[in-house]
Amino acid sequence: MLGKPCSLTPLLPQCTVGFDLAIPTLLLTQIMTTSSYAVEMRGITKRFPGVLANDRIDFQVRKGEIHALLGENGAGKSTLMNILSGLYRPDEGEIAIHGQVVEFHSPRDAIRHGVGMVHQHFMLTPSQSVAENVFLGAREIGFVLNPQRMAAEVRRIAEQYRLPVDPNAKIWQLSVGEQQRVEIIKILYRGAEILILDEPTAVLTPQEAENLFVTLRSMAADNKTIIFISHKLEEVLSIADRITVLRSGRVAATLSAQSVTKTELANLMVGRQVLFQLEKPPVQRGEVRLRLDRVCALDDKLLPALREVSLTVHSGEIVGVAGVAGNGQRELAEVICGLRPLTSGTIEVAGERMAHLTARRMIDVGVAYVPEDRNTTGSAPNLSVAENLILKSYRKTEMGAGPFLDLAAVERTATSLVKTFNILTPSIKTPVRKLSGGNLQKVILAREISGQPQVLIAASPTRGLDIGATESVRSLLLQERSQGAAILLISEDLDEIFAISDRIVVLYEGRIMGEFETADAELTEVGLLMAGGRAPSASPGT
Amino acid sequence: MELAFLVTLLAAGIRSGTAILFATIGEIFAERSGVLNLGIEGMMLMGAVSAYGVAFATGNPWLGLGVAMAVGGLMALLHGMVTISLRADQVVSGLALTFLGSGLSAVLGAPLVEVRNAPRLPVFPIPVLADLPILGPIFFNHNVIVYLGLVMAPLAWWYIHRTRPGMELRAIGEYPAAADVLGINVNRQRYAYVVFGGVMAGLGGAALSLAITPLWIEDMTAGQGWIAVGLVIFASWDPLRAALGSYLFGAIRRLPLDSQNLPFFLAYPQLGYFMNMLPYLFVILLMLISARSEMRRRIGAPAALGQPYVREERGV
Ligand SMILES: Nc1ncnc2c1ncn2[C@@H]1O[C@H](COP(=O)(O)OP(=O)(O)O)[C@@H](O)[C@H]1O
Ligand SMILES: [Mg+2]
16 A cells, blocks of 8 residues: 555655666766755845845855754744745745755745755644654555554654654644654655754753754764754854854854854844843832732643642742743633632732632732733734733723724824834734734733733743843843832743742742742752752652 | 334434435535535535436436536535635635525526426335345435445545545644645645535435435425534534434434324324424534534534635734
């Protein structure tokens, strides 16, 4: 059913019958491939409505190198690579692969030339198995599926490149790191020689990222060409041979990784001097604004998610909640915002005990919420920037009478917020789904902060953002702290917690494991509590 | 209840559920590809009237069957162009198709209402098997089109779950962008499955007018197209469950007719009205159960159902 033995590896040379007979073609190909560049993109321009995403970009990648594409959010990195992988068509410019000018009409054309991309949002169908995802669209497997053969082939590639994954598992059962491996296997199966990875570490734990780097290095040693998109300076410096920096759709520089420092890179990327140290004035603790007393709650599967959580946040301070994802962080935030019922315990805001917790009530008493998922919980993707900005204030009298909105007032408010918070958007009428992550986050922060909240809950507020956007989000939080807000910062990024919080509590399996003043906290101690708090010698398993 | 009654009821259920089964299977394919088509009722009516008309005019019921399938396919093609290429709202377009179909079929079919003797599809008892006790009358003594339904359901299941095109079908309805980056032409496949859905609805209509209730009257589907839409959800987009649902529905529909002569019902003739409501109550109940969104996710609705696919558009 699966045909000849070679049929599962269509792009391996020994399977290309008749190749040795075509000597003139072979010679020609050799002459043409003397170009040492695997990829050359010349004068690439791409416009989206209202945005010039790529502006006459020249980009070259040598064969067998790891080339990092570095740039802030919205710099045009994904767009450029979507063009290289055949997903988008450029408005201008040309592409050469191994010296040969090509025109890609679809990702299939790109794959035929050995170009494969692992997208930032994985292109996997959750309800299908690993093997099915790998073989999707592969016509050579014949009409009737042969699950054993498919699984065996996946296992073979997985072993060859040391990308362990269970071929029969469904995608939804896998961790993000495993899903990424499936994506890589998918393009390797299609014979990719040039692999593009779009922000591959954004979703990985440090350990998983390290494993990925090992794989990438061994693939590069195997003479595969790797393009690595990132906005994290350290990792780019540690893994790349060469680095191309994009800024506002243009190439700022292409450099060798050996000859550049972190600061130089940061300045190139942002286009101005970057402060790595945030200005953080000493804490001015006021009265208790938020108090949780032995709060318990259930998760979506109705299992206990929070167990007797007690904590306080004072006016003018930031309390950081540290923990590995899935230890009750989301439930904690939702409980405080009135989005999830308590099973027991009490919550007080500004000294008032909250009896009926509803989202509306919590908004009215001044609890603001920057949710972890900006695209679905944090914003209404199809509503405009202006509409998203007034989602919490539209009931106020200055926004209109009764059920009617005063559109002029809405526009005025939105325009001034866009200006104050430096939100980059084509217009205030643009649907927010068209904004970059950083700008969307600024819309959400602008909306939440402009209501002068008593309490601000920020869940992973800088996840997936680049330096520039991270810096402005953190300084906005610090600014709010100086204004006297009580801020609860829930984050999996320990660096972030240490950088801006005044106190740290550690959440593990829905319990508070410990509490520190940031100044006295040790990174290792916090890390240990995050893993359940047992001494390393006592738990050889972890 | 007596065994004989049960056997009659089940046989009648399978027979009368066949039309709905075709329509449901067709809609399963269309929805699995990501396109909701609420025009089934209209396509079934057009299928029924054209099958009956052609059979009457030419004397050949098979020709009628073919024309009905073509008519259903063409109507679905229209829905495909409006929703896939022009990216109009699928609900609105489907409703329009239903209005078009019921109106047009009433006009075209007006002269056919008087006709009571158009040729029908033949009944064909399967040799040997038809003589089995119980199973024989339930499964093996039917109109040819009923056997087609019995075969079609497992075949459709096999296609969806065990073949490469079926694997692609599941992918384009769940995450079209993922299929697109692997070189699958999402919109072309969606067209194909939407048209197939129409062909099956046309076939369902023909099954009604050429075999199940062999005549033409205005609005003879009596909402069966809508019930098919509900059954798709009840079936979790699975053709085997669709067969179960369709035959069950067929049996419930037949209940008032077949139970008329049971002594209990002779005593309470008013119960007949209540029994006539049953099929619709059954569907309302289904819809209530499946309306909750977490339920929808659990029963495996195609994630991209209802959304047009455009490659360079944000937010897939
Ligand atoms: N499909 C699209 N439609 C409209 N605008 C887009 C689309 N893709 C990207 N853009 C815009 O193009 C710019 C570059 O985006 P992108 O390439 O995603 O940046 P990066 O990957 O560097 O963060 C941004 O302003 C973004 O809003
Ligand atoms: Mg990007």
